[in-house]
Amino acid sequence: MVNIDMRKAFNISLILLSLAWVSSMGACSDACQDVQCVNGTCSDGECSCAAGYSGPDCASALNSRFDGDFALTQNCLIPGNGADTVTLAAKSSGPRDFTILGLWGAPQNLVTAVIDENGTSFVLERQAIITGFEVEAFVGTISSDGNTVNLTYSIFETGDTVAMDQCTATMQKLQ
Numbered sequence: 001m002v003n004i005d006m007r008k009a010f011n012i013s014l015i016l017l018s019l020a021w022v023s024s025m026g027a028c029s030d031a032c033q034d035v036q037c038v039n040g041t042c043s044d045g046e047c048s049c050a051a052g053y054s055g056p057d058c059a060s061a062l063n064s065r066f067d068g069d070f071a072l073t074q075n076c077l078i079p080g081n082g083a084d085t086v087t088l089a090a091k092s093s094g095p096r097d098f099t100i101l102g103l104w105g106a107p108q109n110l111v112t113a114v115i116d117e118n119g120t121s122f123v124l125e126r127q128a129i130i131t132g133f134e135v136e137a138f139v140g141t142i143s144s145d146g147n148t149v150n151l152t153y154s155i156f157e158t159g160d161t162v163a164m165d166q167c168t169a170t171m172q173k174l175q
Contacts, residue, residue: 039095052095054119061095062119065146070171072102078165080105086171088149098122104129104155104167111135120144124153132158147173 032042040049040058049058066088086102096115103109109129113122124137133155140151149171154163 051117052115061090062115063090063095063098065119065142066090066098066115066149069174070149071174072169072171074105074167074169076104076165076167085174088171100124103153103169104133104135104165106130113137113140124151126156128158129155134158 031045035042035045035047036057037047037049038057038059039053039061040047042048047056047058049055052062054060054062067090068088070086070088072084072086086100089099089101091097091099091112097112098115099110099112101107101110103111111124111127111129113124115122120142122140122142124135124140126134126136129135134157135153135155137151137153140149140153142149149169151169151171153167153169155165155167156163
Protein backbone atom coordinates (compact mmCIF):
# COMPACT_ATOMS: atom_id res chain seq x y z
CA MET A 1 0.00 0.00 0.00
CA VAL A 2 2.85 2.36 0.76
CA ASN A 3 4.42 1.50 -2.55
CA ILE A 4 1.29 2.56 -4.49
CA ASP A 5 0.94 5.85 -2.55
CA MET A 6 4.59 6.67 -3.24
CA ARG A 7 4.06 6.02 -6.95
CA LYS A 8 0.94 8.26 -6.99
CA ALA A 9 2.82 11.00 -5.14
CA PHE A 10 5.73 10.72 -7.58
CA ASN A 11 3.37 10.89 -10.61
CA ILE A 12 1.50 13.86 -9.15
CA SER A 13 4.80 15.65 -8.47
CA LEU A 14 5.96 14.94 -12.00
CA ILE A 15 2.70 16.30 -13.45
CA LEU A 16 2.89 19.46 -11.31
CA LEU A 17 6.52 20.02 -12.24
CA SER A 18 5.65 19.60 -15.95
CA LEU A 19 2.78 22.10 -15.66
CA ALA A 20 5.03 24.62 -13.91
CA TRP A 21 7.65 24.24 -16.65
CA VAL A 22 5.07 24.68 -19.46
CA SER A 23 3.54 27.78 -17.85
CA SER A 24 6.96 29.35 -17.28
CA MET A 25 7.75 28.96 -20.97
CA GLY A 26 4.83 31.25 -21.82
CA ALA A 27 6.15 33.90 -19.40
CA CYS A 28 9.38 34.16 -21.39
CA SER A 29 7.74 35.25 -24.66
CA ASP A 30 9.24 38.33 -26.29
CA ALA A 31 6.78 41.28 -26.37
CA CYS A 32 8.79 42.73 -29.28
CA GLN A 33 8.76 39.56 -31.37
CA ASP A 34 6.13 40.84 -33.82
CA VAL A 35 6.88 44.59 -33.47
CA GLN A 36 8.89 46.31 -36.19
CA CYS A 37 10.33 49.73 -35.42
CA VAL A 38 11.51 51.32 -38.67
CA ASN A 39 13.59 54.12 -37.06
CA GLY A 40 13.81 53.08 -33.44
CA THR A 41 13.98 50.18 -31.03
CA CYS A 42 11.35 48.04 -29.35
CA SER A 43 11.01 47.78 -25.59
CA ASP A 44 8.14 45.93 -23.89
CA GLY A 45 6.22 45.77 -27.18
CA GLU A 46 6.40 49.54 -27.88
CA CYS A 47 8.64 51.46 -30.28
CA SER A 48 10.99 54.08 -28.92
CA CYS A 49 11.71 56.35 -31.88
CA ALA A 50 15.10 57.71 -32.86
CA ALA A 51 15.46 61.50 -32.82
CA GLY A 52 13.49 63.04 -35.68
CA TYR A 53 10.95 60.23 -36.11
CA SER A 54 7.47 59.57 -34.75
CA GLY A 55 4.49 57.26 -35.12
CA PRO A 56 3.65 53.83 -33.72
CA ASP A 57 6.39 52.21 -35.84
CA CYS A 58 8.75 55.25 -35.99
CA ALA A 59 8.30 55.49 -39.78
CA SER A 60 7.30 59.17 -39.98
CA ALA A 61 10.08 61.73 -40.25
CA LEU A 62 9.20 64.93 -38.38
CA ASN A 63 9.92 67.01 -41.47
CA SER A 64 7.35 65.15 -43.60
CA ARG A 65 4.59 67.44 -42.26
CA PHE A 66 6.40 70.46 -43.74
CA ASP A 67 6.01 69.46 -47.40
CA GLY A 68 3.81 71.61 -49.59
CA ASP A 69 2.84 75.03 -50.83
CA PHE A 70 1.58 77.55 -48.28
CA ALA A 71 -0.27 80.83 -48.66
CA LEU A 72 1.91 83.47 -47.00
CA THR A 73 0.65 86.44 -45.03
CA GLN A 74 3.40 88.48 -43.43
CA ASN A 75 3.80 91.82 -41.76
CA CYS A 76 7.27 93.39 -41.98
CA LEU A 77 8.65 96.66 -40.65
CA ILE A 78 9.77 97.51 -44.19
CA PRO A 79 6.63 97.48 -46.38
CA GLY A 80 6.47 95.67 -49.68
CA ASN A 81 7.88 92.28 -48.64
CA GLY A 82 4.77 90.26 -49.25
CA ALA A 83 4.95 87.18 -51.49
CA ASP A 84 1.81 85.21 -52.20
CA THR A 85 3.10 81.71 -51.51
CA VAL A 86 6.06 79.88 -50.06
CA THR A 87 7.09 76.28 -50.53
CA LEU A 88 8.21 74.15 -47.62
CA ALA A 89 10.08 70.95 -48.39
CA ALA A 90 11.57 68.16 -46.29
CA LYS A 91 15.33 67.80 -46.81
CA SER A 92 16.91 64.41 -47.31
CA SER A 93 19.85 65.45 -45.11
CA GLY A 94 17.93 64.49 -41.98
CA PRO A 95 14.45 63.93 -40.53
CA ARG A 96 14.48 67.30 -38.77
CA ASP A 97 15.62 69.54 -41.67
CA PHE A 98 13.37 71.38 -44.15
CA THR A 99 13.59 74.35 -46.47
CA ILE A 100 11.44 77.44 -46.94
CA LEU A 101 11.43 78.92 -50.44
CA GLY A 102 10.06 82.45 -50.97
CA LEU A 103 10.47 84.01 -47.51
CA TRP A 104 10.88 87.80 -47.23
CA GLY A 105 8.93 88.50 -50.37
CA ALA A 106 11.13 86.92 -53.03
CA PRO A 107 10.50 83.55 -54.67
CA GLN A 108 14.23 82.75 -54.96
CA ASN A 109 14.95 83.11 -51.21
CA LEU A 110 15.77 79.63 -49.90
CA VAL A 111 16.54 79.02 -46.22
CA THR A 112 16.95 75.90 -44.11
CA ALA A 113 15.15 75.30 -40.80
CA VAL A 114 15.69 72.65 -38.12
CA ILE A 115 12.77 71.12 -36.22
CA ASP A 116 13.05 70.73 -32.44
CA GLU A 117 12.63 67.32 -30.79
CA ASN A 118 8.99 68.13 -30.01
CA GLY A 119 8.15 68.19 -33.72
CA THR A 120 6.04 71.36 -33.50
CA SER A 121 8.66 74.11 -33.29
CA PHE A 122 11.72 74.97 -35.37
CA VAL A 123 14.55 77.48 -35.68
CA LEU A 124 16.27 79.26 -38.54
CA GLU A 125 19.90 79.64 -37.61
CA ARG A 126 21.43 82.79 -39.02
CA GLN A 127 22.13 82.24 -42.72
CA ALA A 128 22.26 84.09 -46.03
CA ILE A 129 18.85 84.71 -47.54
CA ILE A 130 19.95 86.74 -50.59
CA THR A 131 23.22 88.47 -51.46
CA GLY A 132 24.00 91.02 -48.77
CA PHE A 133 21.32 89.87 -46.30
CA GLU A 134 20.93 87.21 -43.60
CA VAL A 135 17.88 85.81 -41.82
CA GLU A 136 17.45 84.41 -38.32
CA ALA A 137 14.48 83.17 -36.31
CA PHE A 138 14.62 81.77 -32.80
CA VAL A 139 11.29 79.94 -32.84
CA GLY A 140 8.71 79.07 -35.46
CA THR A 141 5.77 76.74 -34.88
CA ILE A 142 3.68 74.32 -36.90
CA SER A 143 0.20 73.14 -35.96
CA SER A 144 -0.28 69.49 -35.05
CA ASP A 145 -2.12 68.87 -38.33
CA GLY A 146 0.71 70.49 -40.33
CA ASN A 147 -1.56 73.07 -41.96
CA THR A 148 -0.43 76.29 -40.23
CA VAL A 149 3.10 77.58 -39.75
CA ASN A 150 3.90 80.74 -37.76
CA LEU A 151 7.30 82.43 -37.82
CA THR A 152 8.77 85.68 -36.58
CA TYR A 153 12.12 86.36 -38.20
CA SER A 154 14.73 89.11 -38.43
CA ILE A 155 16.68 90.30 -41.46
CA PHE A 156 20.24 91.62 -41.09
CA GLU A 157 22.64 93.16 -43.54
CA THR A 158 25.48 90.65 -43.83
CA GLY A 159 27.74 90.95 -40.78
CA ASP A 160 25.57 93.44 -38.86
CA THR A 161 24.28 92.67 -35.38
CA VAL A 162 21.25 94.97 -35.48
CA ALA A 163 18.23 93.78 -37.48
CA MET A 164 17.17 96.02 -40.34
CA ASP A 165 13.76 94.35 -40.74
CA GLN A 166 11.54 92.10 -38.69
CA CYS A 167 8.61 90.11 -40.03
CA THR A 168 5.79 88.07 -38.59
CA ALA A 169 4.59 85.43 -41.03
CA THR A 170 1.63 83.05 -41.08
CA MET A 171 1.62 80.29 -43.66
CA GLN A 172 -1.53 78.28 -44.45
CA LYS A 173 -1.14 75.03 -46.40
CA LEU A 174 -2.82 75.13 -49.79
CA GLN A 175 -5.05 72.14 -50.56
